[in-house]
Amino acid sequence: MTRSGSVWLFGGIIAVLSCFFQADARTDALIMTEPSEVNNKTSATLSCNLTNPSSEIKGHYWTRNGKVIDASKSDIKVPYTEYQIGKIDYHHSGIYACVFQTEPQVNATIEVKAAPHVAAYKHSEYGNENDRAVLVCVGSGYPLPTDWSWYKVSEDGNSKAAISNGTDDKYEIKNTPNKTTLYINNLDISGDMGKYLCLGINDQGSAEDEILLRVRSRLAALWPFLGIVAEVIILVTIIFIYEKRRKPDDIADDEDSGSAPLKSNSATNHKDKNVRQRNSN
């Protein structure tokens, strides 16, 4: 191959390749997002800038965690859209996406992160002595907590002790991103009663909630049952006494009511007599 021949071949390859890339650039719509992610902010303006739309833009809208934000719907045919978040908290954090209504539709996502929200499933729990207590806290927001911890608050409320999983078969902790569960085995009245804290942490911050655990003695657990037994005994006694006291009245009642049938009997007797008389006539 001559020198000029190889130059031509090389040039040809470059030309084909660049043609290929140009074609690609022409058909591929591109969305530039600003910012690319929202971290530790109290408010933000999200924006998307669409270049090389594949067709006419019929409109655009935004979504949060896959749900369309109705207020963001627009049929303005521009390749640019903004969405303002006035206050970023766990309620407004999430995965946002701008969607341009072209053929096909195109979208780009922006993660808006905030500290999580943590809430006790129930703020007070009851357990019976020797039983097992189950305390639950639920996490929400974006991102969900990546770490959970539990603490027992001291009686005076001034300090807290971390609870670790599996200690003396007493505690067991089970975690999922949106939920933490603390099991307390073999409940003890003096030792386990009190306030517990659950703490959820993500890379933006943490949140906690409090649960008050009350432990009842075995005997106390019997009280409702004993109450019912006592109630039944009292009722039976009252009915018994009432029945006994009613007896003489009943006899009097029977005498009173007995006079009526007597009368009617005498009436029928008269009738019978009449009939008999008529028959004899």
Ligand SMILES: *[C@@H]1O[C@H](CO)[C@@H](O)[C@H](O)[C@H]1NC(C)=O
């Ligand atoms: C969108 O991007 C284009 C090209 O990068 C740029 O020229 C234009 O100013 C951008 N528009 C806005 C509103 O940022």
Ligand SMILES: *[C@@H]1O[C@H](CO)[C@@H](O)[C@H](O)[C@H]1NC(C)=O
């Ligand atoms: C706690 O220990 C149990 C049993 O060993 C285990 O199944 C569970 O995943 C542990 N929980 C945590 C939060 O490590």
Ligand SMILES: *[C@@H]1O[C@H](CO)[C@@H](O)[C@H](O)[C@H]1NC(C)=O
């Ligand atoms: C926790 O997450 C699971 C799976 O992602 C989901 O099915 C469940 O509904 C969530 N629970 C709460 C309370 O958000």
